[in-house]
Amino acid sequence: MNKPLQILIVDDEELARRLTREYLRKHSDIHVVGECENGLEAVQAIAELNPDLVFLDIQMPKLSGLEVLEMTGRSSGVIFTTAYDQYALKAFDMHAVDYLLKPFSQHRFDEALDKARKMLGQSAPELQKLLANPIDKLERILIRDRGQVHVIPVDKVDYIEAQDDYINIHSQGKSTLKTQSLSDLEAQLDGSKFVRIHRSYIIHLDALAGIERASKDSHIAILRNGAQLPISRSGYERIKARI
Secondary structure (H helix, E strand, C coil), X not given: CCCCEEEEEECCCXXXXXXXXXXXXXXXCEEEEEEECCHHHXXXXXXXXXXXXXXXXXXXXXXXXXXXXXXXXXXXXXXXXXXXXXXXXXXHHHCCCCEEECCCCHHHHHHHHHHHHHHCCCCCHHHHHHHHCCCCCCCEEEEEECCEEEEEEHHHEEEEEEECCEEEEEECCEEEEEECCHHHHHHHCCCCCEEEEECCXXXXXXXXXXXXXXXXXXXXXXXXXXXXXXXXXHHHHHHHHHC
């Protein structure tokens, strides 16, 4: 006899979790190992339970479904459940990620489950593409450190600095390291609010106090927190266009 599929249900709405359980009852090869009502609980449950398949809501408090995947590094065994509008769903269609649009029927649920069964154990590069190219511009930066998840709101960031294989995020008088390239983060940030002034620095325009000439051909950015950052020639052209 085959081992039952281990299922985790993640949704902040109790009725939605109950409906998923109801739809699963007709499938004898399923065992629900847990339920979570927010993203932080989901990160912990995925790490502890390692379920075969996760029914994952996208819009949740604390962490979104996509942020849960980023924090856990999960790249397979995921069915999104979502109430997103049609514009956002085009991004999922483009990446061939299966999703259930609320409210969904038993028939549509069974189709998604059958597809997931066939794909179990196979890495899904489309999930990584979706994480690298999020539907919306980044609103918070997530950092996992020793089992803890730290959340830094993007609007509280002063500047981000490249340091070898890390980025150093400067926010509210604190510095936090994250394993990520500056270019990857730059692609996720809102270009109307953040500008790359140097190959090693991105600044939040709201944190900028002024620009001073350092020499005949160089400038420095003066931030409200007192930081002084070099501006490259191309960075100077970019920042002049924004202010």
